[in-house]
Amino acid sequence: MTSPGILGDLITINNTTTQILPLTTTILPLCVFNILWPSKICSHTLLSWSIFHELMSLDVISFHCGEIIFSYSVELTDQQKEFQQLARRFAREEMIPVAAAYDRSGEYPFPIIKKAWELGLVNGHIPQEYGGLGLSIFDSCLITEELAYACTGMQTAIEANSLGQMPVILAGSDAQKKKYLGRMTEEPLMCAYCVTEPGAGSDVAGIKTRAVKMGDEYVVNGQKMWITNGGKANWYFLLARTEADPKCPASKAFTGFIVDADTPGIQPGRKEMNMGQRCSDTRGITFEDVRIPKENVLITEGAGFKIAMGAFDNTRPPVAAGATGLAQRALDEATNYALERKTFGKAIAEHQAVSFLLAEMAMKVELARMAYQRSAWERDQGRRNTYYASIAKAFAGDIANQVASDAVQIFGGNGFNSEYPVEKLMRDAKIYQIYEGTAQIQRLIIAREHLGRFQK
Structure with a gap:
């Protein structure tokens, strides 16, 4: 394939050379092409409808800064x-x-x-x-x-x-x-990610849990909070401060450990009774003189912060997928109810106010799905996906809350009753704006990544 540039340049598709047509032909708007193929596109690259249809027939071709590259297909294998x-x-x-x-x-x-x-x-x-x-x-x-x-x-x-x-x-x-x-x-074991503390949620650099090296071991003291699977895990990933100097940057101050849950000194707290997702096990964990062998250090001392944060690029897309699944369920429940429930002699789905609300819900769910799939695909290509992962997590989390709330509204009084499923969906949705980085933290990340592209 040759690289397309401005009008008149040649591109080769399936061994056939085609010229980018001049503006006298019908031109596909760049914004439309950018939505269909979510990659960067040079502002001077214009495509005619004929070339667009040829490219679309390939299913896996997109533009990226003026070059043709392989892109993902929405068709599942x-x-x-x-x-x-x-x-x-x-x-x-x-x-x-x-x-x-x-x-x-x-x-x-x-x-x-x-x-x-x-x-x-x-x-x-x-x-x-x-x-x-x-x-x-x-x-x-x-x-x-x-x-x-x-x-x-x-x-x-x-x-x-x-x-x-x-x-x-x-x-x-x-x-x-x-x-x-x-x-x-080999067996159905569980594990947990022990990072959050009572005084360090979004501010991970504020972690107080200390790990002091003594011979071939590290002795850990501190308290973790809001640990999912905290009381059911067989082992934990633990982030602890190993550098006593408070001025040491986070990138060097923390170390990641693997800790067996049955190690003496580990004390899980009571299970928290949360607003939603109630069957998930969430609790605090106290570490009191817990001895961890040096063999359980990940990479090396001081590498923990980067390891802990790097995990999110892989886990935020699935979190966004979970939020999308909840939103899809809320949409389906609301749609079925709207087709059955009658007011003024017809199904409420036939009232424009309800049908338009369902349309808005459907639009949001589809876009949330596209967001998490893009972020997952980027990571699977071996590329840094921090920007897309945070967009997916923030957007899908917001959408889950909006769509679940709208579903309750469509159900009316029944939506407020626990005999119907949508009130649970509304309660369960809220945590998607909180765990694995709040909605506000995601926006900080997105803004940083976005502005960074222009400040290089």
Whole structure:
């Protein structure tokens, strides 16, 4: 392929050379092309309809700064469809029937998790060399959306494994991966990501938990808070300060550790009774003179902050997928109800006020799905996806809340009643604007990444 430039340049498609046509022909607006092919596009590159149709027929071609490159296709592979259908059947047949009961009791859904693990719906992202399926981020997102459609409380309990494992996948030694990832493919074990503290949520650099090296061990003291799977995990990823100097930059002040949950000195607190996602296990954890062997340090002392933050580029797309799954469920429930409920002699879906609200909900869900798929695809290509991951996480989290609230509105009084499913969806949705980086933190990241493109 040759690289297109301004009008009159030649591009080669399927071994056929075509000229970019002059402005006398019908020109496809750049904004439309940019939406269909979400890559950067040179402002001087104009495409005629004829060339556009040829490019579209290839399905995997896009423009990037004036060059033709391969891009992603929205058509799923047969394998992806199989995983999606497997997760969908499991969600409908196993999760939805018991979701309300688990929400009322707050009981940890281990029987459901065990069944999901047996089907390969848990830990699929673990590399094949350590016993996993080695699924891509995109593939994992497809599964996550389907499970979240049924119950985000159960899905979050499952997804917490991904967050806890990701630092080990990204930064663990071969021995660490074999020991801690390999065993999770042999039995349904859980893990957790221990970073947040009572005084350090969004401000990760404010972490107070200390790890002091003593011989061949590190002695840890401190308290963590809001740890998903905190009381059910078999091991933790722990971020602790190893540099006493408060002026030391975060990039050098913290170290990442793998900590076995049965290590003496670890004291899980009580399970928190939260607004939503109630069957997910969330609690504080106290570390009192906990001794960790130096072999459990990830990479080296001082590398922990980068490891902990780097995990989010891989885990925020699935979080966005979970929010999208919840939003899709809310839309489906509201649509079915609107077609059945009658007022003034006709279904409320036939009233423009309701039909337009459903249309807005549908638009939001589709765009949230596109956002998480783009962010996952970028990461799977080996590219830094921080910008897209934060966009997906922020947008899908907001959409989940908006669509769930609109679903309650369409249900009217019934939507406010726990006998109907949408009030649970509304409660469950809120956390998507809080965990794994608040909606405000995502906007800080997006602004930083966006402005950085112009300030180079």
